[in-house]
Amino acid sequence: MPFTANRAFKAAPRLLQRAKGMWYWDVDNRPILDATAGLWCVNAGHCRSEIHQAIMEQSRTLDFAPTFQMGHPLPFQFARRLIQHTPVGLEHVFFTNSGSESVDTALKIALAYHHAHGEVERILFIGREKAYHGVGFGGISVGGLPNNRAAFANRLLTDHLPHTLDLEHNAFSRGMPSYGIEKADALHELIRKHGAERIAAVIVEPVAGSAGVIVPPVGYLQRLRDICTAHGILLIFDEVITGFGRLGTPFASNFFGVVPDIMTTAKGLTNAAVPMGAVFVSEWIYDDIIKNAVQPIELFHGYTYSGHPLACAAGLAALQIYENEGLLTRGTGLAIPFEEMVHSLRDQPNVIDIRNLGLMAAIELQPKPGAPGIRGMEVMKLAFEQGLLLRVTGDIIALSPPLIIEEEHMSQIQQKLVKILQVVS
Numbered sequence: 056m057p058f059t060a061n062r063a064f065k066a067a068p069r070l071l072q073r074a075k076g077m078w079y080w081d082v083d084n085r086p087i088l089d090a091t092a093g094l095w096c097v098n099a100g101h102c103r104s105e106i107h108q109a110i111m112e113q114s115r116t117l118d119f120a121p122t123f124q125m126g127h128p129l130p131f132q133f134a135r136r137l138i139q140h141t142p143v144g145l146e147h148v149f150f151t152n153s154g155s156e157s158v159d160t161a162l163k164i165a166l167a168y169h170h171a172h173g174e175v176e177r178i179l180f181i182g183r184e185k186a187y188h189g190v191g192f193g194g195i196s197v198g199g200l201p202n203n204r205a206a207f208a209n210r211l212l213t214d215h216l217p218h219t220l221d222l223e224h225n226a227f228s229r230g231m232p233s234y235g236i237e238k239a240d241a242l243h244e245l246i247r248k249h250g251a252e253r254i255a256a257v258i259v260e261p262v263a264g265s266a267g268v269i270v271p272p273v274g275y276l277q278r279l280r281d282i283c284t285a286h287g288i289l290l291i292f293d294e295v296i297t298g299f300g301r302l303g304t305p306f307a308s309n310f311f312g313v314v315p316d317i318m319t320t321a322k323g324l325t326n327a328a329v330p331m332g333a334v335f336v337s338e339w340i341y342d343d344i345i346k347n348a349v350q351p352i353e354l355f356h357g358y359t360y361s362g363h364p365l366a367c368a369a370g371l372a373a374l375q376i377y378e379n380e381g382l383l384t385r386g387t388g389l390a391i392p393f394e395e396m397v398h399s400l401r402d403q404p405n406v407i408d409i410r411n412l413g414l415m416a417a418i419e420l421q422p423k424p425g426a427p428g429i430r431g432m433e434v435m436k437l438a439f440e441q442g443l444l445l446r447v448t449g450d451i452i453a454l455s456p457p458l459i460i461e462e463e464h465m466s467q468i469q470q471k472l473v474k475i476l477q478v479v480s
């Protein structure tokens with residue numbers, strides 16, 4: 056099983072059987088409140104009938120169309136709808152099947168862009184410590200979580216910025232922490248070390264998700280943007296988690312007012328009903344590749360299932376729900392009660408930090424001496440038993456509920472967490 060301790064799981068499996076709205080039910084028919092939107096992805100809540108209907112109808116009409124030198128209208132239709140919500144300038148779309156594929160596609164587009172310019176030396180990527188960018192070789196190379204790379208040598212040429220987590224200065228910050236903008240200046244050092252002319256792109260998650268919701272310090276992303284622009288280095292935002300309303304804006308770039316050159320998405324793109332990812336690319340990058348590429352196939356890249364009809368149908372239906380119900384901005388109003396709810400847990404046992412932005416939050420627990428991750432795992436298991444779905448990474452509890460959450464669900468999450476934190480040793 057993916058990312059699972061297989062032997063332990065076999066002894067005590069946790070199996071979900073059905074879902075609706077904010078809730079899952081396990082195979083014993085116990086309700087489980089979903090505080091993580093599945094895996095940061097079911098933004099409009101589970102089993103939406105509009106999406107179900109769209110997938111059924113599409114599977115009757117056109118199940119698949121080959122993607123080489125041929126296509127079908129839905130990806131174009133979906134792309135045109137999507138770019139009404141993306142930050143200005145990010146107006147070309149390449150469809151993939153997952154976040155990992157979106158990341159690898161974005162890295163390849165960056166290389167193709169420099170190649171089309173004759174800047175063939177620009178092949179090095181800068182990632183960031185603690186980043187998660189999926190599991191492709193590109194993603195684990197730019198990613199910065201040691202476990203994802205440990206057994207897998209032979210990666211891309213990369214270097215890494217320091218992460219921005221700073222419990223000493225920023226613990227219990229609400230929203231963006233005020234300390235740490237100068238962490239972006241490490242990019243100057245990497246440019247001195249490698250030479251700007253060798254760096255293809257910098258890739259960051261605007262808010263790091265999988266490492267435990269690390270919110271960037273005020274001004275940090277803008278500073279990265281400025282340094283990249285000054286040196287002809289492309290800036291890629293990995294918005295696989297932050298895309299589609301998680302921060303109360305359609306994308307994190309809208310929230311921070313910083314526009315990258317390339318943006319990766321997946322997860323909320325189809326409300327997770329069908330696997331799909333999308334990479335958004337600046338007009339000028341697209342134009343350059345199309346104009347200057349020497350091969351007739353300008354971007355020699357693609358997947359059998361790029362823009363799959365069922366995924367497009369699900370995505371179009373999901374976007375319609377997001378628009379009809381105002382979900383891409385609903386988090387703005389909910390961010391304050393959500394912040395109050397998570398920070399009310401401050402005095403619970405073992406809590407050493409609480410971080411939040413929009414409808415993302417983390418509660419960091421003190422690791423047990425000599426046994427990191429054990430306390431976190433206990434919390435996750437106990438929560439599941441008590442009917443609460445949490446994402447736990449090490450000793451950090453991450454919350455990212457569906458964007459349809461109501462205040463009554465927030466109090467249920469809060470009450471359950473208090474109970475759990477009180478009993479976990």
Ligand code: PMP
Nearest residue numbers: 153154155187188189293295296
């Ligand atoms: N990038 C980010 C920021 C992610 O959070 C994830 C998944 N959690 C991925 C990439 C990879 O997505 P997938 O699991 O769909 O390949």
